[in-house]
Amino acid sequence: MYINATGFYVPEARVDNQHFLELNGLTSEWIEQRTGIRTRAIAKPEENINTMSMEAIRNALPLLPYDITEVDLIISASYSPYDTVATAAHKAQFEFNIENAKALYLSSACSSFLNALEVVEGYFAMGKASKALILGADKNSAYWNETDPKAGHLWGDAAAAFFISKERITEKDPEIIEIYTQGLGYLPKAPEAVHLRPRDGGIMMPEGRDVFIQACTYMPKNVLFLLEKNGYTLNDLSYFIGHQANMRIMPNIAKQLNLPEEKFLHNIEELGNTGSVSSALVYAQNAHTFKKNDLIALTVFGGGYSTGACLIKC
Known part of the structure; x- marks a missing residue:
């Protein structure tokens, strides 16, 4: 399998460690010493994994060596879905008019993206797809409990899009x-x-x-x-x-x-x-x-x- 193009979306807003001092009593120094985190990317209230995934696709499109409508498999990989029915995969199919693609959602905690890669490998091996789009995204801030001293200070939001093909499309494809x-x-x-x-x-x-x-x-x-x-x-x-x-x-x-x-x-x-x-x-x-x-x-x-x-x- 080959990577044809990648894109990503990271929300602009950052929340620094000082934000948590009054919420859970953890100092900025303690958080950085224990986790290495100084700030975290936080999506806007109106953003979700569907909207972030679409932005990641748009970021990848200038690098894509074929028309996106050639994609025949779309997988949304996440544990924090915005909609468990019309998933980010279905949203991408609608947004970019990808008529001839299978669309599905996959969740396996933080290994979801790699599990999605393996599912793509399986579809390719069965001859049921040849060009795939994987959308990895999580909006942790939709579910975090900021007052939780064990993990409330850990989470950030982001998305990535990977276009994968069964055969090499260009010489530059990893x-x-x-x-x-x-x-x-x-x-x-x-x-x-x-x-x-x-x-x-x-x-x-x-x-x-x-x-x-x-x-x-x-x-x-x-x-x-x-x-x-x-x-x-x-x-x-x-x-x-x-x-x-x-x-x-x-x-x-x-x-x-x-x-x-x-x-x-x-x-x-x-x-x-x-x-x-x-x-x-x-x-x-x-x-x-x-x-x-x-x-x-x-x-x-x-x-x-x-x-x-x-x-x-x-």
């Missing part, structure tokens, strides 16, 4: 070498570690410590698995893009793998934890800087639990 995902719902604290219950407290992370430990375990483990399986070593890796859950995860993994921290791309310090779109968003924001033959790993860990990784060769 290749998705392999995708790997895994459900980890059998782990002891998995079902309750992170949850989003719209009418019962919103988005919460009561087991943040366990989430941190598991993320530091599975994100590097999955990258190593894919590198070895495909005949690469860590020395071949140009960039490591992890789920943007906590900045402290990055140096932890860097130490485990003995990788220089400059190989780790991130945006959490400015945008906060943007949820299931976070790793895809980092890739899209940096796509213009990648060079031919760069090898990039995307790796995620999310509530539920769920995990996954993929290798991309530019």
